Each structure stands twice: as C-alpha cells, then as structure tokens.
Amino acid sequence: MSEALGPGDLVLCVNAAPNHMTGEPVPLVAGETYRVLDLWEFACPCGRSDALLDVGIGFAWCQSRFRKLPKPKARAKTRRAATPKVIERV
Structure with a gap:
C-alpha cells in the first residue's frame, strides 16, 4: 500500500477521527x-495500514486517514495577443 505514495504526492484526508492510540482529537x-x-x-496498531505519513501537521498520521489524489496535469494558458492602438487624427 505504501509503495504508491511518496514525498510530494497530494493526499485527501478522509478520516479525521480521534487518534488511534490516545483518543485525543487530531488537527486534521x-x-x-x-x-x-x-x-x-510502520505497521500501525489499527491493522489498516503499513505506513505513517508526515503532512507537516502534528507528527505522523496513519496512512488509512488519507487517499491519494492524482497529480495535477499541466494546463495550457491562453494569452491575449497584444494589439496596436489605433489613433484617429482629427
């Protein structure tokens, strides 16, 4: 399960339940x-994951709290073409 994730991947939090071990609320x-x-x-005591993820909040969280998101694809930006100003002489 953990082979699919790596540093830099985007994940969606799907489970913000209290901590598995202590029962304390989580900041996720x-x-x-x-x-x-x-x-x-790491073999989590919950038995649902084999890794802990560090997402920069608190310590590390059980991988079962997250789902991997697909990497965003590059999008082509449309740019406006510069047009010369037309000045009318009076």
Missing part, C-alpha cells in the same frame, strides 16, 4: 488536501 480536517512530506514504513 476531513476533506482537506495535504502534501506528503515524508513516508515511514
């Missing part, structure tokens, strides 16, 4: 997008 927000800073191989 369900529906928010986060960028993975680091990935650590």
Whole structure:
C-alpha cells in the first residue's frame, strides 16, 4: 500500500477521527488536501495500514486517514495577443 505514495504526492484526508492510540482529537480536517512530506514504513496498531505519513501537521498520521489524489496535469494558458492602438487624427 505504501509503495504508491511518496514525498510530494497530494493526499485527501478522509478520516479525521480521534487518534488511534490516545483518543485525543487530531488537527486534521476531513476533506482537506495535504502534501506528503515524508513516508515511514510502520505497521500501525489499527491493522489498516503499513505506513505513517508526515503532512507537516502534528507528527505522523496513519496512512488509512488519507487517499491519494492524482497529480495535477499541466494546463495550457491562453494569452491575449497584444494589439496596436489605433489613433484617429482629427
């Protein structure tokens, strides 16, 4: 499961439930997008993931809290062409 993710990937938080171990509330927000800073191989006690993700908030979070988002594709920007000003002589 963790092979699919790496540093720089975008993930969507789908589970902002309290911490697995302590029951304390987490600072993550369900529906928010986060960028993975680091990935650590770790068998989480919940049994649902084999890695912890560092997203820059708090410490590391169980991978089961996130879903990988596809990388954004480059979009071509349309630019306006510069047109010369027409000056009428009176």
